[in-house]
Amino acid sequence: MMTASLSMPLVSSLRRLFRNKAILIGAIILAVVLVAAVLAPWVAPYAPNKLSIVNKLKAPSLAHVFGTDEFGRDIFSRAIYAGRISLLVSLGVVCISTVLGVILGVAAGFFRKLDAPISRLLDAMMSFPDILLAIALVAALGPSLTTVILALGITYAPRLARIVRGSTLVLRELPYIEAAVAMGLPTWQILTRHVLLNLASPILVQATFVFASAMLAEASLSFLGVGVSTDMPTWGTMLASGREYMNNAPWLMVFPGLAIVFSVLALQLLGDGLRDLVDPRLAKES
Template structure:
């Protein structure tokens, strides 16, 4: 006996609710444009970082370099797009990994009463630390690399997912259809996945969208502090860190990566708000 399908996804007006605000549509299109630009243009050979040219160092934006050249004479536009691949990849990796870990911890804590207290105390303890400080500590322990940054930020943000999943599981496990599944002898893992997890996908998706944005900001902060990804791998945070010493006479070196981060994070936040409003039955009913 399966639980009811998530009402938010089955509702015929879901798309209307999601896109009824023009800001959500604009934000979604903007984010997709940023992703497509970062991954397609370098792959098609439209832009490239190019070699170093001391003669062209710190060249302002113009015909030769659309967004200018950095301190080594490299094209800022090409480097910005390649750096975007890393920053977006880290954000997506953290969103997926933290969501997976948070779902497992939250389901176990909410479904098994014996494990609820210790796991809840662990979640509370991890959330008591400021995100950036905990991430700094973990990266300092494991070392600076793309994989380690994703792992560290996933540890930081997994408790947010776990807390939401645990709270929802505590409610759903007492519902009649879950009790009926138990009475019919359905295996516990099947109940957890089919009857519980299936009905809490909405808040998980919304929170994962926000974590995507938070992770990009955190990665930029770590790279700006010099403890993030290897400096040989460009990210938007590393570009800002490298360009800050030239802010007086080449402010564009930090302007464009800063705008890329701001627009990506802002668009994700707006899309997340739209998802939340569309997937929340109460808000959908009011609308």
């Protein structure tokens, strides 16, 4: 009976979650991308770097669904493997930016003396365009997969920090937080039990948008030649290599571009849907 009673709120929450069309559509698209990326060795018909000069620049066909590139490599296979890199980078960026953003945001919102210096730091970082700041960090640290994740994680941390700071400022003024402080509870206990738990929803929503932005930024860095190693297929490098053949072989850019568009669209739909659930007023206004 206890198991059944505990499962009811979960089932109700899931129904409410997937009743939102934006979340449902976004989740389906993202699930397809995720499954294809995870099962790439079984889904992809060819190795991503298998060369075949005889088959170079072949148009889409039954043998090569998305066609081939200038080296005869199967674009469908490369697009699937590229999805693994994009998802890995985006997930790493979300983890780093969330940790940094929560630390800076809670520190600025809860400790009054730290608010001004941290806010100035965040303002300074956000004054630069995201892609420009990421390029500068990658140039300083050296191009690699780890560097790209770290650079983008630092770049998007201020976004989360500003959201967390604003929410923490509101929470700090609530009666039960003031009562906990007056009772002399340890600061770490107040933060973990009362503040961080109430920050979960806005953090989740913002992290979804950061995931989409990170995916787009990784593709941009790879397109500009300052992203991950060229040995790894990424949607950005596929777009970059296809520029020279856009007139004669447009499929070199069309399919990687569509992969980026649909992946980012799915994440944006998820973020919008989650935001509407967290703050129903936004749903009514829209």
